[in-house]
Amino acid sequence: MKKDSQYDLNIAKLADKTHHFAFELDRAFFEQFDQQLIPDGTVHADVTLHKTDRLLTLDFDIKGTVRQVCDRSLDDYDQEIDTQEQLLVRYGDREVELDDNVLQITADTQTLPLAQHLFDYIGLALPMKKLHPRFQNEPDEDPDSATKLIFTTRQDGDSDGDDDGDDDIDPRWNALRNLN
Template identity: 75%
Template sequence: MKKDSQFDLNIAKLALKTHHFAFELDRAFFEQFEQSLIQDGHLHAEVELTKTDLLLTLDFHIHGALRLICDRSLDEFDQPIDVRHTMRVRFGDQNLELDDDVLQITPDTQILPIAQHLFDYIGLAIPMKKLHPRFQNEPDENPDAETKLIFTTRQPGDGADEDEGTDPRWDALRNLN
């Protein structure tokens, strides 16, 4: 990822209260990351940062549309996105990522970069199956395919029918008692 100070929050100069930040995310934002999932989009990110003596709480609200490629038709389409996420940053003796939503930074940290967090929250909001809106309301071709499991060891055309009974070789083995 390239360095972009537009998405860095100068937390050292912030007073102990709630602060609001707004960011516009477009093609230039997504080009900063070495990835091929998201190429374009027009999103608005609002970050509400509450600073206390021991903790920073960042509430993210990201909404807008991403330009994605349909998995079925390879057509481009706009996918609406509306994400709300909370991240907590506590102060400690070293910089650590304690959990997906909890970071630890040293008290003398001046800048908190949030570009990677914005990108990650957007990436998590993308559906696993990216379908153009014209395909989203279509029923599956075989709705019972997920719930019905059929298992057989017979291959088509091997001549074994259910009406024939048992294999005579097994009958001989059963008589070995």
């Protein structure tokens, strides 16, 4: 990803109070990342930053649409995105990601880059199964279809029950059956 200060927050100059930021994410934003998950989109992200002397709390409200490829038909379609996320940033002796939504930065950190977090939150809001809207209202497959027999090695003349015939079994295994 290229370094882009448009999505960086200059936290050094902010007072200890609540601040609001708005970001418009479009094709240029998504092209910064070397990925094929989201080729294009029109997304609006509202970020509320509550700054104290020990902690930064960032609340993300992300809404819009992103371009996706249907898993079934390979047609392009617009997927609605509506997600809320929270990122906690605390001050410490070194910069480290403590958890998925908890960062630690040093006291002399001037800017907080948000581009990767915005992209990750949008990616997490996408459904696992990407279906074009014309397929989304179709009922799922019959629940019994998952249990249908597709392949068997049994011959047509074999019975469905347990095979008690010892003719096909190696005699070495018969000796093991008698052990308890």
